Amino acid sequence: MIEPLEHLNQRIVACERCPRLRAWCEDIAREKKREFMADNYWGRPVPNLLPVPPQTHDRKLLIIGLAPAAHGANRTGRMFTGDRSGEWLYRALNKAGFASQPTSHHLDDGLTLSCCAITAVCHCAPPDNKPDRFEIANCQEYLTQTIEFFKPHVFLALGQIAWKSLLDYANAHELLSSQPVKFAHGATITFNDGRSGLASYHPSQQNTFTGRLTESMFDSIFAEAHRLLEITDRPS
Ligand code: SF4
Structure with a gap:
């Protein structure tokens, strides 16, 4: 039997609700970036990245990003994989014990998550990293179902x-x-x-290049996530 989260991922990957985003993701996948010309771009909605094994009993963190990057997750097919934001995120996740390795380059690089999943407000890469409000509303159902099925104890929102x-x-x-x-x-x-929500600046280059977000600031977020996981009640 297919688990609800896997079934949800299948529906996300097949989704066509936002014509502007679907067309843009496919255009990017066809045109490519010079340094990635040899890659087969994913070009579809990017599914949730789930822990392996599923971990139904441990206390769990759900990380909510904004959307796949055009030449990052839209290329590799995995959340925060193959771009600078991902370098920041997985370094911090590995240091905090939520990820098996500090780097995330492609689907087969061996990375696994522990007691943690990664989702996004929009599962398709938007032009200029800006989904419009209708696209966000279209995708909200997937966020709701991700929360309902994954049952996280703590939420970490990356960005406003x-x-x-x-x-x-x-x-x-x-x-x-x-x-x-x-x-x-x-x-x-x-x-x-009884569950907790935690906010962080997004590890985008706009924040990391300018020093608005430093590694120690980001590490402190995951230390706080651990603290909240220890004190947060199990969701009903
Ligand atoms: S952004 Fe979400 S709702 Fe819109 S097409 Fe992509 S997966 Fe579907």
Whole structure:
């Protein structure tokens, strides 16, 4: 029998709801970047990256990114794989014990996640890294189902848009007991069911090249994620 999360991934990969994004991803995959001319681009919606084995009983972290990068995950077919943001993310995840290795280059590089999954607000790469609000709304159903099936104890939103999508989910499911917390690096929120949300600057080049996000700042987020995992109640 196909597990719900695997079935969800199959539906994500086959999705065609956003014509602008689907056309753009396919164009990028056809035209390619000079340094990746020899690669067969994925060019489809990028599925959730799940832990192996599935880990149904451990306390789990769900990382929510924005969207695949045009020549990163849209090329390799795996979240945060093959781009600079991924270099930052997997270095930190490996250091914190959530990933088996500090690098993520391609689907067959041996990387596995532990007690952690990676999803995105949009599963298709958008032009200029900016999905529009209709595209975000189209993809919100997949975020909802990812949360329902994966049952994370702690959420980590990378960037303001991911934070908003997480709060939208919480609002729609009556999990907010107070005013939504404003996005800030290190901001946290406790939901009605005892689970926790944590916000971080996105490890995009815009943040890492400018020093807005440093490695120690990013490492401290995963230390906080571990702390929250230890104190957060199991979701019902
Ligand atoms: S962004 Fe999401 S909803 Fe839109 S086509 Fe891609 S997978 Fe489907």
